[in-house]
Amino acid sequence: MVVSDFDAIVIGAGIQGSYAAYHLSKTSKALLIDQFALPHSRGSSHGQSRIIRKAYSKACYAHMMTECYQQWKQLEAEGNIELFRETGLLVLGEEVDPTFQNMKKTLIDNKVPMATLTSADFSKSFPAVKLPKGVSAILDKTAGILQADRALKTVQDLFRRFGGTIRDGEKVVEIQPGYWVTVTTTLGIYRAKSLVITAGPWTNELLNLVGLQLPLKTRRIIVCYWKEKVPGTYGISKGFPCFIRINSGPTLHDFYGLPSNEYPGLVKVCHHDGNNADPDERDINFHLSSQDVNLLSDFLSKEFPGLDPRPAVIEYCMYTNTPDHDFILDHHPDHGNIIIGAGFSGHGFKFAPVVGKVLSELCFGNKPSYDLSPFKINRFWLKSSL
The missing domain is CATH 3.30.9.10 (D-Amino Acid Oxidase, subunit A, domain 2)
Incomplete structure (x- = not known):
């Protein structure tokens, strides 16, 4: 089987993974993999609507929302489509x-x-x-409604327009960490210097392939x-x-x-x-x-x-x-070029533009645009040892 090389691979084509791939495709050769044929309703990103809001009880989320609104507006312009309607x-x-x-x-x-x-x-x-x-x-x-299905399709269409590759209907069966991460699916073998896992409910199933389980x-x-x-x-x-x-x-x-x-x-x-x-x-x-x-x-x-x-x-x-309902945005503790975006706990859709941006920054070792300490994996291990 022929091995195809990329700069970055994203597993999971929900809104978080698709937005990470979208950001990656602007500067690198990126691959987006999903186990189901797209579009599908098996995960967390389907449906007609989601609430977008700046009303949050935690400051870390409120700080992200200003840029989220800006990037959703940018996506509307790039896709020549209306995705947001203000309702309050x-x-x-x-x-x-x-x-x-x-x-x-x-x-x-x-x-x-x-x-x-x-x-x-x-x-x-x-x-x-x-x-x-x-x-x-x-x-x-300032709050309102995002057209969810339409938004997801727009992000994926733009990802392709920027040169990205989508492989849907391919289930990942093996991940081999290393300087080059090798991902084997039911239909192909792919390598990249960085891997992003945004697999929603299937996150732990994939992480099991790289020796990690999270409290999801x-x-x-x-x-x-x-x-x-x-x-x-x-x-x-x-x-x-x-x-x-x-x-x-x-x-x-x-x-x-x-x-x-x-x-x-x-x-x-x-x-x-x-x-x-x-x-x-x-x-x-x-x-x-x-x-x-x-x-x-x-x-x-x-x-x-x-x-x-x-x-x-x-x-x-x-x-x-997650136990605290806060996201996970972090490197794998043993493999720095494997990045995890998970645990969005039913309130992540509106944050996808910024989450995707941060995950792409982690891919290339760039300083994240936001303080990611609330989203680190070790917060669970630290709590469990107290």
Whole structure:
């Protein structure tokens, strides 16, 4: 079998891997490999929409978002396509909740256009939402919706335009570390001086080939759409924003939602959690988690009474979570030319332009554009030894 040489190889063509390949292709000969034929819905990057926001409880993420917005805009220009629509984002939570307070603080510290809504303001602006007693609201005015499937295809198309090579439908079966990293798939053998692994739920399966396992949990997430009792009540055309509902009670169930747009008259509202699942068995004997649906139905009945509390459409995807829900952006501890981007924990899509840039910088030994200490692998080993 003929061996093909590249400057860098990326395994995993989700949004993180595709964006890393996109950045790499601007200065080097790059290869992007995925085990499934593209496009596919097996991982975490498919679907019509994702929320993009600057409201974050941790400063490290808030700092990245300014450039993320700039790079998404650049991608729109390069691809001559619209990918972002500004809607604003409501953050709902108890005033004393630390997450709520930190989100508010990062917006203020970063001078993000925002508003703090009184109960009267809220009732006037959003009469179809019932704000429980003790729950406060802030509005991130810069937030909105990314067209996810369209964005992923645009990044991959530009990667090809810049000279990149995609090999889809090829499963990686062997990785041999060294000065040249050799990657063997079911259909070919490829070598490169650097390897980036961005394989989502399959990350540990690949890392097992290079003697490493990370504390990752793969979760199957239910994505639900709910019918408006009166069409347009929560519609994007009516100016209804995205929202995050922070719950600080004993159940700690956080919810998020997007205005009706993808499906006419249906609002996307989801529980930001799911059940442990093997990604290769996600579609086998799938049974709807009544617990998740019941949590959502109960929440909507109380706070979004204009929605039918029975889901109209149910889809699902995978999260790959770290214990602290922070990303992993780091070198392999034993092989410096193997780079890992993993553990995006259900909130990574919006960061892909900057994550891809940082992973490409790590590939070539350049100083990263951001402080990556919150994303180092050794944070898990250090904690486990305490």
